[in-house]
Amino acid sequence: MRTVAWLAAAPAGHGVPLGLWLLVVGALVVGGLASASPWLRRAHPHAWWALAGFPVAVARVLWTWRRLAEVQNLSVAKRSQLAVVNQVVVRGRALKLVKPKLSLPRWRLGGLEVVVRLHPGQVPEQYAAAAEAMVHAWRVFAVRAISEKRGFVVLRAQAWDPLAVPFVPQVRSAGRLSAVVGILETGVWWRVNLRETPHVLAVGATRSGKSTLIAALVAQLARQKVALVGIDLKGAMELGLFERRLTALASSRAEAGPLLDRLVEIMTGRMARCRAEGVRSVWELPRLLQPVPIVVFVDEVAELFLMASSAEKNEVAQCSTALLRIGQLGAALGVHLVVAGQRFGSDLGPGATAIRSQLAGRIAFRVLDKGTAEMVLGDTAPDAVDAVQAISADMPGTALVSDTSTGGFLRARTHVVTVEQARKVAEEYAHLAPGLDELWAAGGGAA
Numbered sequence: 001m002r003t004v005a006w007l008a009a010a011p012a013g014h015g016v017p018l019g020l021w022l023l024v025v026g027a028l029v030v031g032g033l034a035s036a037s038p039w040l041r042r043a044h045p046h047a048w049w050a051l052a053g054f055p056v057a058v059a060r061v062l063w064t065w066r067r068l069a070e071v072q073n074l075s076v077a078k079r080s081q082l083a084v085v086n087q088v089v090v091r092g093r094a095l096k097l098v099k100p101k102l103s104l105p106r107w108r109l110g111g112l113e114v115v116v117r118l119h120p121g122q123v124p125e126q127y128a129a130a131a132e133a134m135v136h137a138w139r140v141f142a143v144r145a146i147s148e149k150r151g152f153v154v155l156r157a158q159a160w161d162p163l164a165v166p167f168v169p170q171v172r173s174a175g176r177l178s179a180v181v182g183i184l185e186t187g188v189w190w191r192v193n194l195r196e197t198p199h200v201l202a203v204g205a206t207r208s209g210k211s212t213l214i215a216a217l218v219a220q221l222a223r224q225k226v227a228l229v230g231i232d233l234k235g236a237m238e239l240g241l242f243e244r245r246l247t248a249l250a251s252s253r254a255e256a257g258p259l260l261d262r263l264v265e266i267m268t269g270r271m272a273r274c275r276a277e278g279v280r281s282v283w284e285l286p287r288l289l290q291p292v293p294i295v296v297f298v299d300e301v302a303e304l305f306l307m308a309s310s311a312e313k314n315e316v317a318q319c320s321t322a323l324l325r326i327g328q329l330g331a332a333l334g335v336h337l338v339v340a341g342q343r344f345g346s347d348l349g350p351g352a353t354a355i356r357s358q359l360a361g362r363i364a365f366r367v368l369d370k371g372t373a374e375m376v377l378g379d380t381a382p383d384a385v386d387a388v389q390a391i392s393a394d395m396p397g398t399a400l401v402s403d404t405s406t407g408g409f410l411r412a413r414t415h416v417v418t419v420e421q422a423r424k425v426a427e428e429y430a431h432l433a434p435g436l437d438e439l440w441a442a443g444g445g446a447a
């Protein structure tokens with residue numbers, strides 16, 4: 001304020017030197033940014049990152065690199081660490097260490113990245129081990145060390161937890177049988193691709209976000225030429241919102257059994273067509289003969305297996321046999337399963353474990369006990385068992401998903417589809433819902 005008053009009071013005719021002007025304007029901009037920073041960061045994180053966060057982080061990276069590299073043993077001595085003293089060879093730590101060469105930090109949406117040239121003898125794992133120290137030195141949320149090119153490592157810093165910021169995906173189409181359902185901790189879209197992973201199992205405690213994931217998948221796949229079939233054993237309260245876009249919807253086990261049997265019949269028809277054409281899967285058929293893919297959503301799968309009386313045994317057997325057949329044969333015949341439940345283990349009967357082993361795509365939401373975590377991840381990613389129990393209850397929709405590039409697991413969060421959005425999608429794309437009979441004809445069995 002005082003600076004502004006002084007400027008106003010400057011005698012007329014005596015121009016204020018340009019350097020002073022720039023200094024004052026610069027001071028005002030920096031001062032304004034500093035005071036608006038916490039608000040800007042909360043309300044508009046990307047704008048904050050562009051204006052204040054990124055330049056400050058760049059300065060921190062460059063300023064701390066020498067010290068960081070030394071403390072984390074990433075700097076090496078140029079001269080040999082062996083020396084001859086009084087005719088004795090001694091090994092010591094050279095006084096002058098050379099830090100690894102660092103590129104200028106590059107901008108990334110909500111983060112930055114730098115490329116480091118490895119010293120001979122170094123491996124990327126050494127940088128991954130130092131990532132936690134970089135997080136603190138650079139005051140960012142996370143740093144990942146990625147090695148895409150031999151001899152170099154890319155350090156990718158994320159300014160904030162992308163999972164903590166609500167978002168709406170802007171991707172209209174993610175490719176056939178592929179859907180953007182949320183965001184990964186690396187800041188990129190979380191895609192579920194049923195061509196790559198034909199069957200998916202999502203497990204999590206109550207209110208961990210399973211049905212929200214199914215809604216996000218349905219809302220995206222609804223825009224494609226795909227038949228969507230729902231088995232929602234909580235009275236179809238969730239999938240009922242999409243009813244107009246669904247080819248069939250079962251809300252109880254009694255309805256699910258015949259529906260699943262019908263899907264197995266459709267598969268058998270498709271199989272006959274493939275045999276007649278001499279191909280191994282529907283995807284190898286000529287384009288005109290390719291049937292419409294079918295995605296079957298099963299929410300609260302345990303309800304299919306639980307028996308209160310022996311009279312229900314036949315229903316359970318019917319559902320479990322059909323699900324297993326779809327799991328075994330569906331991938332080649334364009335029939336996919338997306339199964340969600342709180343548990344899906346041997347306590348539900350031997351059928352459950354056999355089906356589970358067919359569901360290779362695993363999504364683990366928050367679980368309450370180690371047994372369930374092992375049930376979902378034990379056979380595919382035993383290392384992630386502890387991480388899934390650490391997911392906090394105040395971030396529903398957060399899950400661990402497999403990372404196809406590294407074979408490891410990543411944290412991810414779904415985006416929420418509101419009731420209005422679900423109804424709107426169902427309405428808008430209702431015309432894309434084929435009837436069950438059309439699927440049969442397209443499968444070639446009745447043709």
Ligand SMILES: Nc1ncnc2c1ncn2[C@@H]1O[C@H](COP(=O)(O)OP(=O)(O)OP(=O)(O)O)[C@@H](O)[C@H]1O
Pocket residue numbers: 204205206207208209210211212213342395396397398413414415416
């Ligand atoms: N990604 C998300 N962001 C914010 N809120 C979410 C997210 N995912 C789910 N929720 C909220 O968490 C609550 C529980 O979600 P959801 O119904 O999907 O859980 P669920 O695992 O299906 O639970 P249940 O086993 O009881 O059916 C809902 O109120 C939902 O809006």
Ligand SMILES: [Mg+2]
Pocket residue numbers: 210211212299
């Ligand atoms: Mg649910």
